[in-house]
Amino acid sequence: MRVHVVSDVHGAAEDLARAKDGADALVCLGDLVLFLDYADHARGIFPDLFGVENADRMVELRTARRFDEARDLDRRLWDGIDRRAAIETAVRKQYAELFAAFPTPTYATYGNVDIPSLWAEYAGPGTTVLDGATADIGGRTFGFVGGGLRTAMRTPYEIDDDAYAAKVDALGPVDVLCSHIPPAVPDLCYDTVARRFERGSHALLEAIRTLQPKYALFGHVHQPLVARTRIGRTECVNVGHFNHTRTPWALEW
Template sequence: MRLSFVSDIHGNIEGLARVAERVEHLIVLGDLLDYVDYHDPAGGILGTLFGAEKVRHFTALRTRGDFTGLRTFNRGLWESIADPAGTLAEVVSGRYREVLAAVGPDTLLTLGNVDVASVWTEVAGDTLPYLDGQVVEIGGRRLGFVAGGASSRPAGPRPPEDQVWQPLVRPAAEYRASIDAVFADGPVDVLCTHIPPDIAALRYDVVPARLEMPGPGLVEAIDRWTPRLSVFGHVHQPLARRLRRGRTECVNVGHFQRYPRAFEIDLD
C-alpha cells in the first residue's frame, strides 16, 4: 500500500488533478491557495483582483523586509474595492471547488497557513472536511494531522490589516492543543503537518535566506512519541529536505506548485 504526500499546491490544481488520478492514497498537507504568485505577478489571488503591477510592488516591499509598508499597502488594496470580504470569499470559494473536484472525497487533507478554514468548511466540509487534531488509520498505520500555521501573537482581536484575509494561523497554545489531541490515545506512525518542526535546517529557506514559521510543540512531540515519519511542507527551498531526529525521519514533501510530484512511501 502506497501513500503519496503533496504540499504547497498554491493554485497548481491541474498538477494536483494529474497526481490524484494515478495514486493509491493521496494526502494533501495544505496551502491550496496562492495569495501572491511571486513567479507570475498576474496570477494568484492578488494578481487576479488587482493586477500584476500591484503585485510587483507588493513583492518589492516584502523583498526589502518593509513589513510595515507591506501591511499598509495590502490594506489599501482591499479598501479600494466595495466589498472586500465578499469578493475574497467568492474567489477563494471558486478555487476550493476546483481543488475538491481535482482530488475527490477519498483524499486525506489538511490546510496550511495560507488557507481560509471557514471558506473550505463552507465549500467542502460536508464532502471532505479538513483534518486537525485527528488520527486516521490506513493499512494498520496511524496518521495524525495538525492543520495550519502558528503565530507568536497572543490570542485576541485581529489587527485591521488582517481582517479581510484570514488565513489559518493560530496562537501557539491552540496549535499545541491540536498536537495533544493527535496523541491523546497514544503514538502515531506518521505525523502530518503543514509547517515543520522547530529544527533550523528544516525551517531555513535558502532563497529568501530566513527561518520560516515552525510548529510549536512538534519537536517535543517527536521526541516523546517517536513517530516513524514526520511529513510537512511550507518551506519551499529548504536547506535540508530531510533529516533524522532520533527514530523519526523528518521529510519536507516538496513545493508542489513548482515541482508537481508527490513524496511516496510504501506501508508494507
C-alpha cells in the first residue's frame, strides 16, 4: 500500500492533480487557499485585490511581528469594500479549481486558512472530508484533526485550545495521526524564514506520548527548523510545503 500526503497546497492545483500518481490514495492536510504567497507577493487573493506593493508591505509587517501595524494597513485597504463577499468570491474560484483537481480517493482535512463551511459544496464523491474523525486506509486507521489554534494572525479556521483538544480526544487510538498543525515541539514549530514559532498543539503532543501512533503527519510550518523527529515509537513528519515543493510525501507499508 502506498499513500501520498500533501499539505499547504496554497493554490497549486495543476500539481495537486498529479499528486496521487503512483499511489493508492492521497491525503491532504489542508490550506488549499492562497491568500498571500510569502515567496511571490504577486500571487494570491490579497495582491489580486490590493496590488503587489501593498502585499510587499503586509509581508514586511507580519514578518517583523508588527501585527498592530499590519491590522491598521488591512483596515485601510478594506475600507469601503465588503470583505466577506470579496474573499468568499475569490475563495470559491480557487476551491472550484482545487477540488476538481483532487484525485480519487482523497482524504482531506482543513487548514487554518481554509473555510470549512464551503467544502461540502465542492468536495466530489471521491473526496472524503474528515475533522475529528477516522478513516480506514489500506487496513490502517488514520485520524484527522483540521484547523489551527488562535493566533495574532486571525486566520479563518482558528479555534480554541479546548475545542481542538476535544477533536483529538475523539479519535482514540490510531495508526497515523494526521493534522494541519504540528504537535507543540519547538523545533517542529519554528519557521526559519518567517523567523517565528508557529503554534503547535499540546493536545496532539499528549496524544502522541500516550497513544504512540506509528506516524504523526502535519504541515503548516513552511520552512521548519526540524522536519522530522521521533517521540517514543512515533515518527513525527512535516510532509512539506506543497506549494513550494510540488512533491508529495510518500508512506508505504
